[in-house]
Amino acid sequence: MKLHFILVYFFVCIALVIASCSHYELYKHEKKVSKNGEDESHNNGMNCMNCHLSGGKGEGWFNLAGSVYKANKISQNPDGKIHLYTSPNGQGSLKYSIDVDGKGNFYTTEPIDFDGGLYPVHENNKGVKKYMASPIVSGQCQSCHNATTDNIWND
Numbered sequence: 001m002k003l004h005f006i007l008v009y010f011f012v013c014i015a016l017v018i019a020s021c022s023h024y025e026l027y028k029h030e031k032k033v034s035k036n037g038e039d040e041s042h043n044n045g046m047n048c049m050n051c052h053l054s055g056g057k058g059e060g061w062f063n064l065a066g067s068v069y070k071a072n073k074i075s076q077n078p079d080g081k082i083h084l085y086t087s088p089n090g091q092g093s094l095k096y097s098i099d100v101d102g103k104g105n106f107y108t109t110e111p112i113d114f115d116g117g118l119y120p121v122h123e124n125n126k127g128v129k130k131y132m133a134s135p136i137v138s139g140q141c142q143s144c145h146n147a148t149t150d151n152i153w154n155d
């Protein structure tokens with residue numbers, strides 16, 4: 001009788017381990033891309049990839065994510081766009097465009113090829129653009145912004 005319970009316990013444990021692994025698989029393959037007007041995101045200004053990365057707890061493993069602010073660097077700057085160009089000041093070719101959501105956050109689980117570096121541009125919801133002068137090779141915008149440099153801001 002005792003052995004019976006131990007066996008049941010054993011199989012329940014195995015089932016739990018398998019369930020939690022496939023849970024992570026789900027997150028891994030879950031496609032999440034920010035869209036204007038959406039309000040699913042959170043944690044403005046934090047490095048999203050502290051959690052939304054391989055093995056992390058956040059739903060969706062992001063390849064590029066961050067937050068944008070108004071000129072006061074405190075208020076969220078909703079519903080604009082992030083563009084990534086091959087040259088500074090919006091020159092070269094436009095490789096990617098990602099919507100900023102209604103909370104001023106942007107994120108994507110889609111693959112981004114940083115080979116050769118990409119120049120980020122923020123376009124606010126009135127079409128005003130701000131250009132980052134140097135290229136990036138990582139999509140963790142908040143690893144610098146709000147950390148080693150100011151938050152990304154625009155009018």
Ligand code: HEC
Pocket residue numbers: 032040041042043044045046047048049050051052057058059065066067105106107
């Ligand atoms: C401290 C860890 C942590 C950080 C930092 C974090 N997230 Fe999350 N995120 C989570 C967890 C855990 C979930 C799943 C549970 C939940 O919705 O709270 C989640 C869920 C989400 C979802 C999905 C919500 C849904 O309903 O599908 C989005 C979108 C999201 N996060 C965006 C972001 C963005 C953008 C950033 C950075 C500005 C960020 N997160 C920073 C932990 C984090």
Ligand code: HEC
Pocket residue numbers: 064065066082120121122130131132133134136138139140141142143144145149150151152153154
């Ligand atoms: C390696 C550090 C680093 C990373 C990663 C980084 N930035 Fe920047 N960013 C800076 C610095 C430093 C400046 C100011 C000098 C400059 O423009 O090069 C800046 C300036 C900017 C500006 C122009 C000024 C402003 O605040 O409006 C924008 C827009 C911008 N970054 C967007 C982004 C976006 C979007 C990402 C992620 C896709 C990103 N940055 C990733 C360091 C970084």
